[in-house]
Amino acid sequence: MGKISIKTDLCSGCLACELSCSMRHFGYFDPQKSRIRIHHDEEHSIIEIHQCVQCVERSCVHACPVDALSIDPVLGCIRFNADLCIGCKKCYQACKYHGVMWDDETSQPLICDLCDGDPECVKPCKLHGALTYSKKEDAV
Amino acid sequence: MRSSYQGRVLNVDLTTSKIWVHLLEESYVRDYLGGRGAAAKMLWDMTGPDTKPLSKDNVIIFSPGVLTGTSAPTTGRTNVTFKSPATGGYFKSSIGGALGVAIKYAGYDHVVIRGKAKKPVYLYVSPTKVELCDASGIWGKDVKETNRLIKEQKQESELKIACIGRAGEIKSNFAAVMGTYYYAAARGGGGAVMGSKNLKALAFSTNGGSVYVADNDSFVKAAQHARDASLADSHSRTMKRFGTAATTDQMCVAGLLPTYNFSRQWLESGEENLTGQHLIDEGYLKRSSSCGTCIFGCHRYTKIDTGKFAGTYSEGPEYETFASLGANIGLTDSRYILKGNEMANDYGFDTISLGSAVSFAIESFEKGVITLKDTEGFELKWGDGETLLYLIDMIVQERGIGKLLAKGVKVASDTLGKDSYKWAVQARGLDQSRVELRGAFSYALAFAINPRGPDHLMTECLAEFGSGFSKHAVDVIKKITGDEKYAFPYLEEKRAEIVSWHEDIYAVSDSLGYCAFATTAAYGVDEQVCADTFNSAVGQNLTAQQIMEAGRRIVTLERCYNLREGWSRRCDVLPWRIMNEKAVDLSPKQPVEAVMDEKRLGRMLDAYYRLNGWDPVNGFPLPDTLEKLGLGYVESHLGQKRAHAMTAELPQSCRLPSAT
Numbered sequence: 001m002g003k004i005s006i007k008t009d010l011c012s013g014c015l016a017c018e019l020s021c022s023m024r025h026f027g028y029f030d031p032q033k034s035r036i037r038i039h040h041d042e043e044h045s046i047i048e049i050h051q052c053v054q055c056v057e058r059s060c061v062h063a064c065p066v067d068a069l070s071i072d073p074v075l076g077c078i079r080f081n082a083d084l085c086i087g088c089k090k091c092y093q094a095c096k097y098h099g100v101m102w103d104d105e106t107s108q109p110l111i112c113d114l115c116d117g118d119p120e121c122v123k124p125c126k127l128h129g130a131l132t133y134s135k136k137e138d139a140v
Numbered sequence: 141m142r143s144s145y146q147g148r149v150l151n152v153d154l155t156t157s158k159i160w161v162h163l164l165e166e167s168y169v170r171d172y173l174g175g176r177g178a179a180a181k182m183l184w185d186m187t188g189p190d191t192k193p194l195s196k197d198n199v200i201i202f203s204p205g206v207l208t209g210t211s212a213p214t215t216g217r218t219n220v221t222f223k224s225p226a227t228g229g230y231f232k233s234s235i236g237g238a239l240g241v242a243i244k245y246a247g248y249d250h251v252v253i254r255g256k257a258k259k260p261v262y263l264y265v266s267p268t269k270v271e272l273c274d275a276s277g278i279w280g281k282d283v284k285e286t287n288r289l290i291k292e293q294k295q296e297s298e299l300k301i302a303c304i305g306r307a308g309e310i311k312s313n314f315a316a317v318m319g320t321y322y323y324a325a326a327r328g329g330g331g332a333v334m335g336s337k338n339l340k341a342l343a344f345s346t347n348g349g350s351v352y353v354a355d356n357d358s359f360v361k362a363a364q365h366a367r368d369a370s371l372a373d374s375h376s377r378t379m380k381r382f383g384t385a386a387t388t389d390q391m392c393v394a395g396l397l398p399t400y401n402f403s404r405q406w407l408e409s410g411e412e413n414l415t416g417q418h419l420i421d422e423g424y425l426k427r428s429s430s431c432g433t434c435i436f437g438c439h440r441y442t443k444i445d446t447g448k449f450a451g452t453y454s455e456g457p458e459y460e461t462f463a464s465l466g467a468n469i470g471l472t473d474s475r476y477i478l479k480g481n482e483m484a485n486d487y488g489f490d491t492i493s494l495g496s497a498v499s500f501a502i503e504s505f506e507k508g509v510i511t512l513k514d515t516e517g518f519e520l521k522w523g524d525g526e527t528l529l530y531l532i533d534m535i536v537q538e539r540g541i542g543k544l545l546a547k548g549v550k551v552a553s554d555t556l557g558k559d560s561y562k563w564a565v566q567a568r569g570l571d572q573s574r575v576e577l578r579g580a581f582s583y584a585l586a587f588a589i590n591p592r593g594p595d596h597l598m599t600e601c602l603a604e605f606g607s608g609f610s611k612h613a614v615d616v617i618k619k620i621t622g623d624e625k626y627a628f629p630y631l632e633e634k635r636a637e638i639v640s641w642h643e644d645i646y647a648v649s650d651s652l653g654y655c656a657f658a659t660t661a662a663y664g665v666d667e668q669v670c671a672d673t674f675n676s677a678v679g680q681n682l683t684a685q686q687i688m689e690a691g692r693r694i695v696t697l698e699r700c701y702n703l704r705e706g707w708s709r710r711c712d713v714l715p716w717r718i719m720n721e722k723a724v725d726l727s728p729k730q731p732v733e734a735v736m737d738e739k740r741l742g743r744m745l746d747a748y749y750r751l752n753g754w755d756p757v758n759g760f761p762l763p764d765t766l767e768k769l770g771l772g773y774v775e776s777h778l779g780q781k782r783a784h785a786m787t788a789e790l791p792q793s794c795r796l797p798s799a800t
Contacts, residue, residue, distance in 0.1 A: 009427070012427065012428055012429050012430035012434070012437035012439075013238070013429055013430055014216070014430035014431070014432060014433050014434045014435070014437065015238070015241065015432060015433065016211055016213070016432075016433040016434075016435070019209075019210065019433065022350075023211060023356065023360065027356055028142075028350050028351065028352045028353075029209055029210055029211065029350060029351040029352070029353075030245075030349065030350035030351070031245070031346065032347070033350075039298075040238075040298075041297075042237075042238070042320050042321045042322075043284055043288070043321050044453070045426060045427045045429060045441035045455075047427075123364065123367070124211065124213060124367060124435055126367070126371060126435070127371060127376060127377070127380050127435050127436065127437070128380075128428075128430075128435070128437055
């Protein structure tokens with residue numbers, strides 16, 4: 001099992017996580033393709049970080065009418081089968097953590113897959129410390 | 141080809157409302173490295189000696205770096221390039237925040253604004269739409285409200301906006317362009333250029349758009365290396381924890397902190413209030429914030445929760461703001477400095493020159509050159525927070541002496557006369573930033589030849605302080621000079637080499653979008669890292685040496701721009717006070733006499749000119765030098781001027797006191 005811990009107070013709003021995520025999954029930089037989103041009210045310096053938190057409820061999996069979403073038995077992250085997805089957006093609507101992003105271009109969800117256990121978003125955040133990755137054995 | 145730089149230029153003519161796109165040739169990225177370099181070439185082509193800075197003929201160019209919009213660390217910077225109303229010369233001011241990333245995702249590498257709108261407008265840019273919108277209802281508003289109103293009008297809460305406040309509207313010579321609320325392209329009066337064009341703002345949508353690189357694998361590897369190397373430098377942690385005001389108190393103890401309008405170099409007490417640590421201790425620091433992809437996060441979001449100034453919020457103060465609105469007017473009550481910083485950011489002033497105007501006014505008042513009549517009965521005093529806030533309001537409202545101060549210290553001093561040039565701490569029309577040049581010889585040389593004027597934002601020579609700054613600084617000096625013994629700020633030797641290297645890497649940093657702190661404060665992003673990230677992003681094959689040569693090409697072109705304006709070696713000077721008065725608090729602490737007089741500066745300049753193939757007589761790059769750099773085309777504009785450079789009348793901004 002793996003988990004990305006989010007400490008919003010430590011986020012500086014640099015957005016490198018979004019860009020690294022997009023490059024890893026799509027081969028180019030596009031914040032709209034990222035599976036992590038930083039919402040930044042710059043005037044008051046209020047930041048929200050939205051990303052799949054591998055919640056207990058797994059509402060997105062339950063909401064999917066065609067079993068396009070499943071739970072990865074090793075990492076515990078959500079696996080997405082694009083071939084089965086019908087673009088109904090129910091997973092997106094079901095997630096109360098705003099952990100499911102919606103890709104308007106493909107009409108399919110974007111959900112963190114922990115980059116197969118080596119998440120890219122965490123790498124530029126080393127000094128800020130807003131995102132840290134831990135595996136099950138040392139997960140808190 | 142896939143590249144993070146497409147050479148796509150968005151052109152807007154405000155006179156005709158015409159909007160069009162054109163593509164730059166490959167040479168703009170290969171030879172000028174995009175960003176700052178390409179903008180310098182465009183400014184050279186589009187303007188000249190006949191261009192009045194506040195006329196419709198001037199242009200203002202927004203240029204994110206070549207790497208901005210990628211994940212390369214600390215590459216969120218944008219160059220704002222224009223002919224300066226303060227100096228009359230070439231000017232590049234750099235802005236952080238999220239603006240540059242938004243410009244790149246909107247699909248542009250440069251945005252060039254020319255002409256003048258009939259009534260106030262703002263530019264709205266999205267990947268699918270570019271339009272000029274009516275700003276009549278926004279004119280007169282300050283920065284926070286301008287942001288709010290445009291977001292409301294467009295119903296896009298995440299727009300990234302660059303705008304002017306009232307400072308730009310009154311065309312103050314130190315009006316900033318303010319990006320994403322609190323980030324400033326502060327110096328040189330870019331905000332006045334926007335104001336003169338009736339351009340209130342540029343707003344970039346964040347909906348859509350993408351940035352590609354030429355070689356994904358190489359790029360991701362190079363970017364990760366840049367990150368690792370930056371984090372290995374201990375100064376990265378200092379910047380993260382304390383911001384730019386990490387060492388204000390130590391500078392004071394060392395006698396290197398400009399105070400009382402540069403007449404002293406330390407404060408009697410209270411210097412600890414002007415630090416990043418103080419912002420933490422008092423609970424003012426609410427978040428360390430970053431420009432795009434920055435791994436350091438040196439910016440400070442601050443708020444005062446209680447007391448007289450409860451509700452004050454902004455970002456900063458940076459070191460320069462603490463020093464300008466604080467130390468240099470003898471003020472150590474941080475509440476007033478935070479309030480002054482908030483006002484400056486909201487009105488859209490450069491805090492360095494704003495502080496200069498305030499300290500100049502206080503000294504002028506003290507010496508009787510301005511009187512109670514000029515200040516509407518208000519007594520200006522050193523160390524007084526009320527004086528600071530009162531003068532800021534006088535300036536933005538153009539009341540009394542404020543109207544003259546808004547034009548900057550150079551114009552104010554020219555107008556007031558009576559020896560006031562002696563305490564107008566400026567050169568070439570730009571107020572000096574807060575470095576004690578009599579105790580830092582590389583800085584002194586760099587400030588003297590800086591095409592903007594005497595400040596640290598075309599070169600940042602912290603490395604000359606050696607182990608007093610960081611152990612990596614010593615390594616950098618050794619790399620440049622061959623011997624670490626030159627990592628000592630009171631030496632004349634090797635200053636030319638140190639300054640030239642810093643100028644070149646700074647030009648590379650700006651062009652690629654790297655923050656100068658990544659290359660010249662922490663040193664992880666070196667020539668090789670620049671070359672590797674650049675090559676893999678744009679598909680070029682430059683060596684580390686070639687990328688530094690491109691940096692020198694940019695620096696030289698910027699120099700030539702000013703020579704074409706009538707500048708020469710005679711303009712390569714420092715403020716009168718720095719060159720003619722001893723640094724009193726510094727003297728016991730340094731091994732040489734604490735002056736930066738004409739002779740000492742002249743020797744260092746001679747060495748600099750010779751090193752770079754410039755003519756020591758007039759400060760012009762020799763024709764051979766221009767040819768070697770691929771700048772042969774500028775010679776036809778300079779040829780005539782070479783012969784008369786040392787006798788021709790200088791532009792007003794450069795006229796020396798004896799000549800006025």
